[in-house]
Amino acid sequence: xxILIRGVAVIPKAGSGIIPRADVVIEGRxxxxxxxxxxxxxxxxxxxxxxxxxxxxxxxxxxxxLAMTLFRSLAQDLPLMDxxxxxxxxxxxxxxxxIVYWFSLLGLVEMIRSGxxxxxxxxxxxxxxxxxxxxAGLRALLSYGIIAPTPERIEPELKKAEAFxxxxxxxxxxxxxAALSPHAPYTCGxxxxxxxxxxxxxxxxxxxxxxxxxxxxxxRFRSQTGRSPVEWLEELGVLGVPTIAAHCVHVSEKDIxxxxxxxxxxxxxxxxxxxxxxxxxxxxDMLKGGVNVSLGxxxxxxxxxxxxxxxxxxxxxxxxxxxxxxQALPARxxxxxxxxxxxxxxxxxxxxxxxxxxRRADGVMIRIDRVHWVPNYDPLANLVYAAEASDVDSVFVDxxxxxxxxxxxxxxxxxxxxxxxxxxxxxx
Ligand SMILES: [Zn+2]
Numbered sequence: 001x002x003i004l005i006r007g008v009a010v011i012p013k014a015g016s017g018i019i020p021r022a023d024v025v026i027e028g029r030x031x032x033x034x035x036x037x038x039x040x041x042x043x044x045x046x047x048x049x050x051x052x053x054x055x056x057x058x059x060x061x062x063x064x065x066l067a068m069t070l071f072r073s074l075a076q077d078l079p080l081m082d083x084x085x086x087x088x089x090x091x092x093x094x095x096x097x098x099i100v101y102w103f104s105l106l107g108l109v110e111m112i113r114s115g116x117x118x119x120x121x122x123x124x125x126x127x128x129x130x131x132x133x134x135x136a137g138l139r140a141l142l143s144y145g146i147i148a149p150t151p152e153r154i155e156p157e158l159k160k161a162e163a164f165x166x167x168x169x170x171x172x173x174x175x176x177x178a179a180l181s182p183h184a185p186y187t188c189g190x191x192x193x194x195x196x197x198x199x200x201x202x203x204x205x206x207x208x209x210x211x212x213x214x215x216x217x218x219x220r221f222r223s224q225t226g227r228s229p230v231e232w233l234e235e236l237g238v239l240g241v242p243t244i245a246a247h248c249v250h251v252s253e254k255d256i257x258x259x260x261x262x263x264x265x266x267x268x269x270x271x272x273x274x275x276x277x278x279x280x281x282x283x284x285d286m287l288k289g290g291v292n293v294s295l296g297x298x299x300x301x302x303x304x305x306x307x308x309x310x311x312x313x314x315x316x317x318x319x320x321x322x323x324x325x326x327q328a329l330p331a332r333x334x335x336x337x338x339x340x341x342x343x344x345x346x347x348x349x350x351x352x353x354x355x356x357x358x359r360r361a362d363g364v365m366i367r368i369d370r371v372h373w374v375p376n377y378d379p380l381a382n383l384v385y386a387a388e389a390s391d392v393d394s395v396f397v398d399x400x401x402x403x404x405x406x407x408x409x410x411x412x413x414x415x416x417x418x419x420x421x422x423x424x425x426x427x428x
Contacts, residue, residue: 001045001399002027008050008365009379010034013057013354014336018379022034023396024055026361029398033357041046048404052369053393054379056335057354058117058310058362060342062242063208063246063296064124064269065145066107066132067100069420071301080214080302088301091427092124097425100125104326106420109413114307114389115364117397119209120267120296120346122181126164134172137402137410139362141244141346142168143181143203143208146196148188155334158195165203175203175398177347181242184210185229186217193236200241206347209236211245214278218250230255230309239264240332246296249281250272256282260290265345270314271305272298280322283315284329294342307389312338316384331384361399 005024010017012034017287025033033040075087111119118139120399121129126144133140144161161180161200169178180196182188200207212218212229221229231252239262246267248259259266268281286293294310297303316367319329340353351360368376373387395403402410413417 003042003046003048003399004042004044005048005050009054009353009368011056011335011380011383012356013056014334014339015049015353018054019419024050024363025390026399027394029360031355031357031359031361034355039204048365048394048401050365052367053365054368054383055363056115056354056396057336057339057343057353058101058287058364058384058397059115059312060294060346060353061111061116061297061306061308061311062244062265062294062342063298063299063418064119064121064268064306064346064358065299066119066121066129066306067095067103067123067125068299069107069110069297069306070095070099070103070424073306074301074427080278082300096428097125097128101128101132102416102419103184104129105136105411107300107418108136108138109408109411110300110306112136112395112408112411113392114306114309114400115209115366115392115395116278116306117362117364117395117402118343118346118348118349118352120179122179122208122244124182126168128167128172129276132163133176134409137175137400139175139348139352139397141177141179141206141208141332143179145181145183146188146192146251147183148192151189154192155191158192158199159347160348161196162199165199165205169203169205172397179205179206179208181208184213185221185232187194190236192237192283193233197236197238197241206242206244208244209246212250212255212274213273215250220222228252228255230258234258234262234371242347244294245299247278247281248286249279251282251286253285256286256289256291259286263292265292265294265341267296267345268293268315269303270299270311270318272296273313274318275303280318282322284323287329287333292341292344293337295337296347308338309387311388312384317414331378331380334384335380362393362397364392365394367393385398
């Protein structure tokens with residue numbers, strides 16, 4: 001399959017500048033050429049017109065819980081623990097594989113329509129999440145979320161996590177990779193962490209967890225163990241495995257040094273942190289300290305949606321308020337966090353995150369002819385500060401179009417929305 005995207009503006013890599021007009025060629029699953037100022041030789045199996053659009057690398061959501069679309073708008077504006085203990089956990093007892101499958105598809109429709117091509121997800125019934133991802137055509141790092149606060153929970157939880165990882169890592173033509181996910185240092189004891197670390201090494205897969213999300217959590221952890229959660233994970237040897245740590249809102253200078261030294265990636269989730277009043281993560285300090293900071297939406301039950309354009313904008317805005325410096329985290333850095341840094345966090349740093357010959361063909365075409373894009377002195381600034389999810393026109397992964405000129409290619413939106421509305425009735 002040879003595809004030509006003709007006459008499109010391109011941001012090949014965050015920070016590399018903008019090509020006002022290029023012909024982009026995809027061969028099989030990879031980009032094969034980005035041509036400026038000359039005719040590209042055919043033949044092509046498909047030609048996509050790029051006029052009035054900008055092509056960017058696919059957005060990477062490095063922390064979410066897709067099927068929590070089920071809990072979107074449920075009992076909102078509560079403190080996190082009240083929301084989880086009184087509203088979510090009792091309802092999660094009634095989850096089934098079928099429900100997780102349909103609400104994952106719902107989330108996937110939303111992701112495609114807002115320009116996400118790859119993501120990291122931890123939840124339950126992960127086989128069904130994986131089946132939904134395979135059908136939708138996205139790329140994902142998936143893991144069963146281990147919650148083992150008491151000793152008798154350890155074995156069954158580890159078993160489920162391991163079985164999923166062994167079965168699904170490398171599936172869907174390599175688009176699905178597995179991870180191991182002890183939910184957080186406060187929900188899993190040292191034994192779980194040690195065993196996940198050695199299993200992750202054996203299977204050569206990453207660890208994906210929640211870390212230092214709230215002030216209370218970090219303070220409680222310090223008073224119980226004498227260490228910060230980051231120091232504690234380092235001592236256990238966990239950070240020797242490639243790790244994605246979601247949040248890291250409350251980290252010390254020493255914590256930042258530890259995260260940088262081990263190459264740990266931090267998934268910054270601005271909407272979730274704001275909505276749950278967790279605080280503002282020290283993103284600029286972490287980036288300066290050498291930490292790979294990417295972006296995530298967190299679950300749509302707590303964050304509202306799965307829109308990575310919004311997370312980019314918020315990350316840029318929050319960094320400015322946090323530091324008192326409007327030059328902090330400029331648009332190119334926000335886009336870098338949402339693209340190549342996210343790809344690196346998920347372990348696809350060599351293959352994804354930029355539009356260059358030889359790289360996997362994951363990309364997003366965004367309409368730049370709508371009113372909020374006028375004038376367009378700087379497309380990068382408009383992308384971060386003005387773009388809306390509804391500007392997303394076409395999305396492709398591995399050279400396969402999942403959205404083309406606003407039409408979904410792999411999923412039946414009407415059917416998915418209808419089923420989810422029906423299934424949600426039982427969860428009111
Ligand atoms: Zn989360």
